[in-house]
Amino acid sequence: MDIYKALVDIVGEEFVSRNEEELYIYSRDSGLTEREKPDFVVMPGSAEEVQKIVLLANKYKIPLIPVGASLTLSGLAVPIRKGIVVDLRRMDRIIEVNRLGRYAVIEPGVTQGKLKAFLERNYPDLCHSMPDAPPSATVVGNILIHGQGNLSQLYGFNSTMVTGLEIVLPTGKICRIGSCSLSPYWFAVEPLPYLAGIFLGWFGTTGIITKLGLRLYPRKRLRDIEVFVLDDPEKVADVVYRITHTEMAEDVITMEQPYPMMFRDVVLVQIYFNGDSEEEIEFKRKMLWNSVMNYIRSRDGGFMFLTPDVQEDFLEKPASSVTRFADVMKGGGFVYCGAIIPVEKFAEALRKLKEIAKRHEITYGHVGRIVGRGHCMMFSFSFPFNRADRASMERAKEALHESYLATLELGGIPWKPELFAQKMILERMDKNAAELMKQIRGLLDPNGIMNPGNWEVEP
């Protein structure tokens, strides 16, 4: 069977490639995981084309790897068993925005930047929960890996904001989940049995999303930030508890890194808040200040005065400083273990991060994001490397692997884990839960074509 020709028949010659150059680019992401070239890269333009590709892959048992912008840095979009990479970014329509219902229906290729710009222009009182990944990242991709965004402190992981899904199942059936499965409205996945869970966090092993309903939230006119500085990490958990109790904050971020010097030896708690008027902003600011006044009085913590240019940097959405961390060693790369941990483990995690960095003689950075009212947090163990220096890449990789272990030892779970860390998780997981995962995958994907290698439960 001439698979190339079959793919050309589905999407047209312009959107299939077996050229070395495309295979090279899609064989790797910007992290440090294994590389493997696919056999083909294909760019479907519709759910029907996706379906045809899936049917073809099933028939000839060819691995399929659905990808967005491939920015996980943990190799989740790398075709480790070769096969067909399905780049979904041609499917980038914003199909619908329901203003009163505060939801949008989008295709998988819609970028974070596109959705942000679209809403700002057309629905300025609505916004979505946006991560600090580059704007080229896809909204759906981020949701599918349980990403977090600037509204996660208020509303939880971005994956909890799904109101409906259209999926091409691994066997080729197209399926709608949530209210959209029987109603013209995409308002919620409840109150039906929670099928959405079978597709969130599975790294594309259970199907290919072709439409997603997403909750939108109020966007207020003004946005401001207060940065609370502490020199004792042990106090961070309590500060976060107090701040989140006020219910005044939008995003709450922690940061600790050795450079620039003004950030060294202290932990910054960045508290974003918003309002439709100066009055609302000042009220929220006052509540936030009051919540930590005990620390101010004891001189254990204080709010930084931000000059306008520094404030502008902090308020940038997405924060390009996160991306710029890749150039800290003038080397074009960084890796991180995004540990999902209880907030009370903050100080211990920070200690471990510094130990790991010291042991591997590598600099580090930490950025954290509070999820829910401190129900947990994403704590990053981040290590930059120089792409032109093999030794620096090795050190970063080793530090990263140790960070995965440290995360699990803390009682946390690595977010969007690379294969190595997936195995660590599955080894420690409740055996019956792991078995359930295996059964579900076996049921949905009997030929094992969907992003094979990921979430593979050993017998």
Place this chain on the structure above:
Amino acid sequence: MMDIHRCFRCGYCKFPDDFSKYNCPPYARFRFESFSPGGRLWLTRAFLNGEVDFSKHLSEIIFSCTACKNCAENCRMGFKDEIVDWIVSARREILERGLAPPFVRDFLENIRKYGNPWGLPRKQRADWLRAKKYDGDDYLLFLGCECSYEDRGRSMAKNFVEILERAGVSFGILGENECCDGNEVFMLGELGLFQELAERNKKTMSELGVQKVIAISPHAYNAIKSYEGFEVFHYSQILWDLIQSGEIKPGELRKTVTYHDPCFLGRYNGIYEEPREVLNSVPGLRLVEMERNRKNSFCCGGGSGNFVFDLLRGSYSPARERVREAAETGAEIIAVACPACKAMLDDAAKDEGLKDRVAVMDLSEIILRCGIS
């Protein structure tokens, strides 16, 4: 290219500053990651490291970059201003290894032999235009290859010459003695040829005592600025000066117009307002902006020689996307200030079936259309 490994492939380079659409012409056209600025840089590095062999497809990837500078404008890293230089260096390396693809080889050979990329006779450069030869005038009017040989460019030259004459501006042209400004030659990596062309033009101009130069093409404007020793103006700036001083007074034109910022005028040289001032000075003219304007302008896809070999052609071409974007504003006219843009957008309007809805006109044409006193 020592720092080429610093590209993280984050993708900021693909967008304008509000991230609303893909603003990198080859990425918007082909959509494979290999055609994005980051993909191109990674492949260049892989080629230089021997990980990837040279191929026709690689040459398409490398030469489809129009050098529009959107990537340099939007990259968030410290090396942003070097990105286009890296692409140019990669091209230089390819040429030096004797791997130039035929379309580039022909482009450069034609310039070397005939002084223009189409390989048309030298004497046809200016024999069609009735304009005074430069002889100590206030300004040298530098036409450039497109305005000398291509229909749409020629009409831009004719129109501007008419305005200058009616305004009584003292100017002259080089005629056959003008040779290609070399901007595209430089962008294609042929530094040696660029230097030859620059020296030739500089010599001609210096010997004639030229001090001030008006360029119609922003590509020529960009190149001649780098020659040094001359005061260079873009024709939109001269038009605005003439309007401000009252030398020309535009008549009424009740049309809705949108202005397309050329890359070499806008992002490369920061000239955004004078063309708009010219348009705003026309009574009755309503200027509307496309979503992507000024430093966010979406390149027509003609740069780096693509106005000749057009690697970005097809139904998904940037030019066609741009014309659709212009039509969405309700504009009846797309105002341009660059002969490459004029040709690309004019052809695209035809291909999109929008020629009746939206006319592509350059600034001089618009000024003449509304009548001047």
Place this chain on the structure above:
Amino acid sequence: MFELKFDRAVCEDCTTVDCLVRCQYMDFDVEEAKREIMKLINGEDSVVLHECATCYACEEYCKRGNHPFYLITDLQEKKGIFPAPRPILRQWINLAIPGKKDFPHFPGAKEPVISLCLFPEYIGSIQGKLFEDVSVILGRHFFCQLVYLHFGKPSIIRERLPKIIENIANHGFKEVVFFHDECYSTFTSYANAYGIHVPFKPVHFFEYLYENLKKRESEIEPLNVKVAYQRNCSTRLTPWKEHYLDKIFELIGAERVERKYDRENALCCGGIIRSLQRYDLFVDVQKRNVEDMARANAEYCVFNCPACYSSLAKRVEEKGIKPVMIHELCKLALKRA
């Protein structure tokens, strides 16, 4: 090592206690002020140590030159009374530690030389007619350290200053122009008060600007504008140089508007007050200051201090007044001609 040249008898004999009575942030009558100053000179705790907004004004109010503010800051440190939270102080201590991009020496730098201290972002603006042939030294190896007066940690100043002076002196300069008022005040007022030897002559930026404007007087076209001047804290330490500023204004055609919060009544820009966690006071001083400028119909607010500029420029702009650094205003007057 370096001791404050303080004469307790001067304070004991003082009947006006201007330092505290005139304080704009604490309210004392003469009797209360006398009681508190006696506590201070006796090294005892006083409400002054806790409530001081660190605006430096008392140094100017004391006409006997007995350094009440330096006394306060030394005592705060001695007693462990920190105006700002400890982590904020830590940030300020760390930000001044030299890094890879800081050089202790600028070979080839010759007079006239301007020290830009911690403000490299202004290097682009030290260009043009007023700054021909000027050399620049900058970076943390030349940072004056005076800011630690705000944080109750003046020992850092005395600890680091000798090396800073050495770094400057190693170039062999006889005179150094200081862009930042704080630097000038450190190498004059503070150094003098603690007996720290400074082997070069500090020149204030105002003096430099005035002299160079005077040379180009024929090229100046008067601006004919009304300006409010934002007096920064350290100017209180060296008020004698302010006459140059008035001369500059006269030369360039800027009318320094009469307003309540100018000269000895000037208000702090608020930046440090906010860092001391006194948010309501911060809002209040900025509001009063800017409203005062607006009432006086100022078209520009002129700054000499980059930190004041960062703190206050936005507020000033919101009121329709143009914020401008003094040297930029001078350049404007030259440009027009």
